[in-house]
Amino acid sequence: MPTAGPPPRRRVTMSDVARRAGVSATTASFVLAGRTDMRISEAARQRVQEAARALGYRPNAIARSLRTRSTRTIGLVSDTITTTPYAGEVIRGALEAARDREHLLFITETGGDPGAEPGLVDALLDRDVDAVIYAAMYTRTVAPPPQLRGRRVVLLNCLAPGFCAPSVVPDERGAGRTAARALLEAGHREGVWAVGGRGLAHRPPDGLLAGHDRLRGLTEELAAAGAALAGTSECGWEADDGRRAVAELLARGGPAPRALVCATDRTAFGAYQALADAGLRVPGDVSVLSFDDQDFASWLRPGLTTLALPHHALGRAAVDLVLGGPRPLAPEVHRVPVPLRARGSVGPPAAGGGRVHSPGADGERQGRERTT
Amino acid sequence: MPTAGPPPRRRVTMSDVARRAGVSATTASFVLAGRTDMRISEAARQRVQEAARALGYRPNAIARSLRTRSTRTIGLVSDTITTTPYAGEVIRGALEAARDREHLLFITETGGDPGAEPGLVDALLDRDVDAVIYAAMYTRTVAPPPQLRGRRVVLLNCLAPGFCAPSVVPDERGAGRTAARALLEAGHREGVWAVGGRGLAHRPPDGLLAGHDRLRGLTEELAAAGAALAGTSECGWEADDGRRAVAELLARGGPAPRALVCATDRTAFGAYQALADAGLRVPGDVSVLSFDDQDFASWLRPGLTTLALPHHALGRAAVDLVLGGPRPLAPEVHRVPVPLRARGSVGPPAAGGGRVHSPGADGERQGRERTT
DNA sequence: GTCCAGCGCTAAATCGAATTAGCACCGCCA
DNA sequence: TGGCGGTGCTAATTCGATTTAGCGCTGGAC
Numbered sequence: 013m014p015t016a017g018p019p020p021r022r023r024v025t026m027s028d029v030a031r032r033a034g035v036s037a038t039t040a041s042f043v044l045a046g047r048t049d050m051r052i053s054e055a056a057r058q059r060v061q062e063a064a065r066a067l068g069y070r071p072n073a074i075a076r077s078l079r080t081r082s083t084r085t086i087g088l089v090s091d092t093i094t095t096t097p098y099a100g101e102v103i104r105g106a107l108e109a110a111r112d113r114e115h116l117l118f119i120t121e122t123g124g125d126p127g128a129e130p131g132l133v134d135a136l137l138d139r140d141v142d143a144v145i146y147a148a149m150y151t152r153t154v155a156p157p158p159q160l161r162g163r164r165v166v167l168l169n170c171l172a173p174g175f176c177a178p179s180v181v182p183d184e185r186g187a188g189r190t191a192a193r194a195l196l197e198a199g200h201r202e203g204v205w206a207v208g209g210r211g212l213a214h215r216p217p218d219g220l221l222a223g224h225d226r227l228r229g230l231t232e233e234l235a236a237a238g239a240a241l242a243g244t245s246e247c248g249w250e251a252d253d254g255r256r257a258v259a260e261l262l263a264r265g266g267p268a269p270r271a272l273v274c275a276t277d278r279t280a281f282g283a284y285q286a287l288a289d290a291g292l293r294v295p296g297d298v299s300v301l302s303f304d305d306q307d308f309a310s311w312l313r314p315g316l317t318t319l320a321l322p323h324h325a326l327g328r329a330a331v332d333l334v335l336g337g338p339r340p341l342a343p344e345v346h347r348v349p350v351p352l353r354a355r356g357s358v359g360p361p362a363a364g365g366g367r368v369h370s371p372g373a374d375g376e377r378q379g380r381e382r383t384t
Numbered sequence: 385m386p387t388a389g390p391p392p393r394r395r396v397t398m399s400d401v402a403r404r405a406g407v408s409a410t411t412a413s414f415v416l417a418g419r420t421d422m423r424i425s426e427a428a429r430q431r432v433q434e435a436a437r438a439l440g441y442r443p444n445a446i447a448r449s450l451r452t453r454s455t456r457t458i459g460l461v462s463d464t465i466t467t468t469p470y471a472g473e474v475i476r477g478a479l480e481a482a483r484d485r486e487h488l489l490f491i492t493e494t495g496g497d498p499g500a501e502p503g504l505v506d507a508l509l510d511r512d513v514d515a516v517i518y519a520a521m522y523t524r525t526v527a528p529p530p531q532l533r534g535r536r537v538v539l540l541n542c543l544a545p546g547f548c549a550p551s552v553v554p555d556e557r558g559a560g561r562t563a564a565r566a567l568l569e570a571g572h573r574e575g576v577w578a579v580g581g582r583g584l585a586h587r588p589p590d591g592l593l594a595g596h597d598r599l600r601g602l603t604e605e606l607a608a609a610g611a612a613l614a615g616t617s618e619c620g621w622e623a624d625d626g627r628r629a630v631a632e633l634l635a636r637g638g639p640a641p642r643a644l645v646c647a648t649d650r651t652a653f654g655a656y657q658a659l660a661d662a663g664l665r666v667p668g669d670v671s672v673l674s675f676d677d678q679d680f681a682s683w684l685r686p687g688l689t690t691l692a693l694p695h696h697a698l699g700r701a702a703v704d705l706v707l708g709g710p711r712p713l714a715p716e717v718h719r720v721p722v723p724l725r726a727r728g729s730v731g732p733p734a735a736g737g738g739r740v741h742s743p744g745a746d747g748e749r750q751g752r753e754r755t756t
Numbered sequence: 757g758t759c760c761a762g763c764g765c766t767a768a769a770t771c772g773a774a775t776t777a778g779c780a781c782c783g784c785c786a
Numbered sequence: 787t788g789g790c791g792g793t794g795c796t797a798a799t800t801c802g803a804t805t806t807a808g809c810g811c812t813g814g815a816c
Contacts, residue, residue, distance in 0.1 A: 026802065027802080036765070036767080037804095038765080038766060038804085038805080039765065039766080041804060041805085042805095050764085051763055051764055051765080053763090053764065070506060070509070071510065071802085072450075072510065072512070072801085072802055072803065074446060074512050074801085074802080074803090075803040075804090076803050076804075077446050077771095077803090078444075078447055078450050078770090078773090079771050079802085079803055083446070092476075100475075103475075104464075104495075111492075114507075116490050117491055117492075118489065118490060119489055119490075119491045120488065121479055123480065132483075134442060136488070137442070138442055138444065138445040139488065251680075278683070285685065308623075311650070311654070397771095397772055399772080407795080407796090408797080409772090409773085409774095409796090410775080410795080411794085411796080413773070413774060413775085417774080423792090423793055423794055424795080425793090425794065428794080446772080447772030447774090447801090448772075448773050449801095450771090450773075450801045450803090451772085451774045451800070451801050452774065452801090
């Protein structure tokens with residue numbers, strides 16, 4: 013009979029393999045699991061291997077999981093994975109680590125609806141995931157749902173007071189120090205402003221931790237060098253917020269700012285616009301430094317010097333920890349370093365008080381020389 | 385005895401529920417499944433429901449799946465989910481649709497290594513996923529691995545000649561037409577250039593389809609109005625490619641371009657830079673229109689008018705199709721509309737031949753009036 | 757000749773649900 | 787009083803693996 017259409021494809025089971033090899037399912041199981049705690053003749057071993065190969069046997073992970081209670085599966089629960097463009101990097105890092113350890117990743121997101129969370133967590137637990145990564149896309153404090161208590165959980169980019177689980181977060185304080193050092197090394201000691209600095213209470217419900225720790229690292233390191241922040245201009249997180257905040261900063265009286273430390277690349281983007289509008293050059297008149305390392309940071313002219321939030325490393329670390337960490341997990345906080353991406357936007361402070369300058373294109377062109 | 389530490393938490397099974405309700409597991413199963421094809425007294429029904437509630441019973445999805453062969457699970461296989469920032473939107477759309485249909489999503493990516501693909505697909509099939517979404521992050525032709533033949537598969541953002549499965553892709557040709565219409569409506573009939581237009585062979589192995597179809601739609605619609613493309617300047621996909629291409633275009637002789645249709649927002653970003661360098665205003669001297677709608681498109685001054693690749697809708701449509709479509713699936717190509725995001729970068733063509741203009745800031749400031 | 761040890765394997769139970777087959781009881785009718 | 791049909795349930799099997807318990811054979815020691 014000629015083959016017609018796709019074969020019915022009943023799945024090849026271990027009994028099929030055993031039958032073909034002329035052994036019991038038990039023997040086949042031990043051979044295929046590579047277990048040596050049962051004596052099996054070399055001949056039988058060979059026949060089982062051969063039969064499995066010939067039939068294209070693949071163990072049914074569902075059946076195996078039912079017995080072993082291990083699914084080689086992780087669940088990732090997050091608030092919103094895409095309001096932020098770099099969230100993809102977190103997932104990619106997690107995916108990579110999971111692949112290395114031969115696990116598969118369930119991704120879920122509540123879409124900002126906290127009411128959806130218990131349902132999603134239940135769906136994961138119903139499927140017997142080996143571990144759960146509870147992730148936030150902005151560093152903040154969270155309250156994971158009660159079903160997760162006592163489970164193997166790692167908190168990613170968040171802290172949960174009173175919930176016994178390790179956290180993996182960016183080393184924001186270290187990042188602040190690094191930022192300060194970059195500025196100090198370029199010669200800045202005065203006129204350093206934080207834009208969108210503390211960032212508390214900008215996002216419900218608990219506000220963000222990042223801004224606070226960054227500012228702390230920044231001021232500490234400046235203080236260690238006998239310098240200090242000239243001031244802080246709080247604002248939102250978007251380009252437009254940055255533009256307005258910097259425009260106001262320039263419009264107010266007092267000594268000219270020499271360096272701006274922006275909370276995000278987006279606010280830095282706005283800062284560039286405001287500076288250009290005022291006829292100020294980057295970094296000739298004002299240095300700009302920020303946090304995130306979004307892709308456009310390298311397209312700007314001059315390229316934006318920024319602290320690269322280690323999204324990929326965070327995702328990776330969380331999975332490595334949840335799968336490879338001690339049992340049970342210790343509720344420690346793991347801080348992942350935040351590397352500096354030095355581009356062209358930080359330079360030595362302007363010599364004079366150059367409040368206003370020759371407009372536009374010239375400044376941009378000078379910047380362009382410094383672009384990578 | 386006082387409770388000490390987390391309870392051992394043996395999972396509550398259906399037998400536990402049945403025992404407590406004083407019925408057999410069979411009865412409990414029928415009650416909890418809501419099946420009416422077996423006669424069960426109202427009293428028994430009540431007792432089972434009550435017992436399940438009291439014990440906090442949740443069915444073990446693994447055990448159920450073993451029996452029913454349905455896991456309420458989908459696998460998404462993609463090349464690289466994050467080289468592109470909008471990939472997250474695809475996933476978010478898929479996640480939303482999956483949630484609506486009470487399915488969970490396994491996400492995998494090869495990380496650009498095609499050798500990893502069979503292993504990942506096997507891992508999914510071993511776990512008995514109900515369906516697979518095979519996704520590419522740039523629209524192109526692909527060759528899914530043979531294990532997927534005969535399975536329930538939807539191709540997302542790609543086409544696979546000879547592989548019997550439906551595709552969900554952006555309506556690139558329609559997008560090209562829309563772009564042309566936007567330009568025609570603003571009064572453009574001459575000096576319309578495509579930048580980074582055809583885009584073939586820029587990515588291995590098969591080149592991209594998007595550029596070709598877009599260009600087709602663009603030229604068709606222009607032709608229908610008796611107009612035509614002034615020319616095409618092929619280049620890469622990045623900001624810097626766009627900047628160089630446009631700079632060259634402006635430096636060459638001939639009539640000045642009046643409108644640039646850029647292949648991506650990134651090239652448009654570069655185009656803005658090149659135009660500013662040449663002292664040309666957007667849209668006063670040159671209109672700019674592009675494809676993608678990345679977030680920075682709205683931060684530029686003027687805001688970039690762009691065709692929003694419907695990533696979210698694509699992800700949603702793929703899941704809706706693979707779960708809700710006919711059995712078996714018809715190998716059709718579903719084209720998802722690409723909406724225009726009109727911002728400030730398209731305006732009426734310049735009256736004269738204004739080759740060079742007053743530099744920088746003025747142009748930007750005019751643009752800014754049009755920003756949303 | 758018997759006993760024991762070791763070898764190489766198999767039978768059967770298990771995981772937790774879904775599902776098929778069929779049984780005990782009741783009341784009604786002849 | 788015996789049969790019959792409907793009601794309301796249960797026992798047993800199945801899904802496909804893992805894992806425990808133990809069986810039959812052989813060869814050597816005594």
